[in-house]
Amino acid sequence: MGMAAPIYYTADMVRALPDDGNRYEVVYGELLVTPAPRPWHQILVHRLSLALGNYLERQSGAVVLASPADISWGPDVLVQPDVFVVPVEEARSLTWNRMRTLLLVAEVLSPSTARGDRFLKRLRYREAGVPLYWLVDGDGRSVEIWTPADDFPVVERERLVWHPSDMHQPLTLPLAELFRPL
Secondary structure, X not given: OOOOOOOOOOHHHHHOOOOOOOEEEEEOOEEEEEOOOOHHHHHHHHHHHHHHHHHXXXXXXXXXEEOOOOEEEEOOEEEOOOEEEEEHHHHOOOOHHHOOOOXXXXXXXXXXXXXHHHHHHHHHHHHOOOOOEXXXXXXXXXXXXXXXXXXXXXEEOOEEEEOOOOOOOOEEEEHHHHOOOO
C-alpha cells in the first residue's frame, strides 16, 4: 500500500525530494512539479541571462542568476525563478537562504508551468515585493510585464526596458533579438 501524499508541503519537504530530473517548488504549501524544460525555454533563459548579465556587468550593483535555485521567504515557499536579479551583497553570500531581495524575476512560460507562473508564483512574487516580473511567452513572442501594483499586465511585443533607480542607463532588449530563430 502506498503512502498518501502530504496535502501541505514545506520547503524542507521539497528539499528532501529525490533528484529525479523534475523541478520541485512549493508556494503556499502547494507542490509544483515540472519536467525538464523544452530546448526553446532554455534558449530564452540563456538569452535573457546573457543580456541581463552583460548589462549588470557594466553597472555592477546586482547579479543575474538562473535556475536551479532555492529562493524561500518562509517555511511554505521554495521557488526556482528561471532568471532573476539579486543585489551583489546578497549574491556574495553564496547561499540561497541569504538571497531574498529579488530585483527582477523572469519566468519563461512552458505548457507545464504556465498556470503556476501566471497565478501562484506571480502573487507570491508580488507579496515578496519583487518590483518587476516578466512572463516570457516564447511561442507567442511577447512578454507580460507585472509590477506589484498591477491588476493586469502590460503586454510587450517590441522591447523590454528595465531601468533600476541606481543604474545610469536602462537595459533595452528588442524582443526580435530575444525571439530570433536559431
